[in-house]
Amino acid sequence: MKLGIIGAGRIGQVHARSVWQNPDTTLVAVSDPHIEAAQSVTARYGGTAVATAEEVINNPEVEAIVICSPTPFHAEQILAAAKANKPALCEKPIAMDSATVEQLYRELEGLNPRVMMGFNRRFDPSFAAAKQASDAGKLGKVEQVTIISRDPAAPPKEYIAVSGGIFKDMTIHDFDMARFLIGDIASVSAVGQNLDPDLADTGDFDGAVITMVNTEGASATVVNSRHCATGYDQRLEIFGTQGSVFCENVLPTTAHISTANHSRAQDTYLDFFLDRYAQAYALELAAFVSAARGERDFSPSIADGAAALRIAEAAETSARELRTVTL
Ligand SMILES: NC(=O)c1ccc[n+]([C@@H]2O[C@H](COP(=O)([O-])OP(=O)(O)OC[C@H]3O[C@@H](n4cnc5c(N)ncnc54)[C@H](O)[C@@H]3O)[C@@H](O)[C@H]2O)c1
Known part of the structure; x- marks a missing residue:
């Protein structure tokens, strides 16, 4: 399948590498208003560098599109892909706010959008194995999910300023994981933390603890921090009536070294x-x-993207107004 990528930044480069590595896919075009960014990707992974998203979407050779532009452009590019009748994989979050998503839904009416959202953590082999154990009933009835997700260090302030805030930018992955594991969320209680004096003037939280509850009373609790001295801390536990599953951090090697000072x-x-x-x-x-070949659903879907964004907005309200928000 011949793919085009829109946006050649951090995540655009990740997807370009995946296209290059996948024997079933070829990179045909990459767009970025900073043409040098697009050129550096095509020099490495193939294809033609162009300046505008339209040149990717309307390129007759491009069969499917990966949207890796900044979030404010996602909705218009999803719409343009649907108008061109081309499938699109769109990075998270789907938009900066739910009003934009509602407008997108209206504009998509009568079209046949084939859109998958870039909630990559669903595809992580460890988390997928945990989900499989849960779906297979091995854990009994799921009662509590705990997700720990901490970044090694905060992004630049300029990034935070346009990110939409920690819930839409960072926790959105965890909101999707919570829905993936316990289904639709009925209520959200969030505590926002401002613990890093260097980020005090950003107006954003640098840590958060969020508890979501589904319609049957099962909970999913997310613990986030923008700064973690021990590195990128990604753990997950599902606790059920018959058992539990725990995903530890992934390490580069399995070697354990013991000395007089450490075991x-x-x-x-x-x-x-x-x-x-x-x-x-x-x-x-x-x-x-x-x-895109019709062999499986476009899942996670636009609806999943919209649902995670609604939870992010509810979490922001909850943390700002110190109250539980029902959905
Ligand atoms: N799934 C993940 O793990 C993950 C990780 C990082 C970022 N993201 C998401 O991916 C998106 C991009 O983030 P990033 O970290 O790669 O940002 P980035 O700033 O590194 O890259 C964005 C690129 O898009 C280009 N650009 C700007 N306007 C554009 C337009 N209209 N059309 C095409 N390209 C345009 C910029 O020049 C830049 O090169 C964001 O929505 C972000 O939330 C997802």
Whole structure:
């Protein structure tokens, strides 16, 4: 399948590498208003560098599109892909706010959008195995999910300023995981933290603890921090009436080194999302190609993207107004 990528930044480069590595896909075109960024990707992974998204979407050779532009452009590019009748894998979050998503839904009426959202963590082999154990009934009835997701260090302030805030930018992955594991969320209680004096003037939280409850009373609790001295901390537990499943951090090697000062010391965690979720991004792209060929659903879907965004907005309200928000 011949793919085009819109946006050649951090995540655009990840997807370009996945396209290059996948024997079923070829990179045909990459767009970025900073043409040098697009050129550096095509020099490495193939295809033609162009300046505008339209040149990718309307390129007759391009069969499917990966949207990796900044979030404010996602809705218009999803619409343009649907108008061109081309499947699209769109990065998270789907938009900066739910009003934009509602407008997008209206504009998509009468079209046949084939859109998958880039919630890559669903494709992580460890989390997928945990989900499989849960779906197979091995844990009994799921009562509590706990997700720990901490970044090694905060992004630049300029990034935070346009990110939409921690809930839409960072926790959105965890909101999707919560829905993936316990289904639709009925209420959200969030505590926002401002613990890093360097980020005090951003107006955003640098840590958060969010508890969501589904219609049957099962909970999913997310613990986030923008700064974690021990590295990119990604753990997950599902606790049920008959058992539990726990996903530890993934380490570069399995070696344990014991000395007079340490027992069973191991490598530090995989560096950041590019390394920790490399396999997940590759599997996500393969799933998208499979969906584009009609072999599976476009899942996670636009509706999943919209639902995670609604939870992010509810969490923001909850943390600002110190109250539980029902959905
Ligand atoms: N799934 C994940 O793990 C993950 C990780 C990082 C970022 N993201 C998401 O991916 C998107 C991009 O983030 P990033 O970190 O790669 O940002 P980035 O700033 O590194 O890259 C964005 C690129 O898009 C280009 N661009 C700007 N306007 C454009 C337009 N109209 N059309 C095409 N390209 C345009 C910029 O020049 C830049 O090169 C965001 O929505 C972000 O939330 C997802």
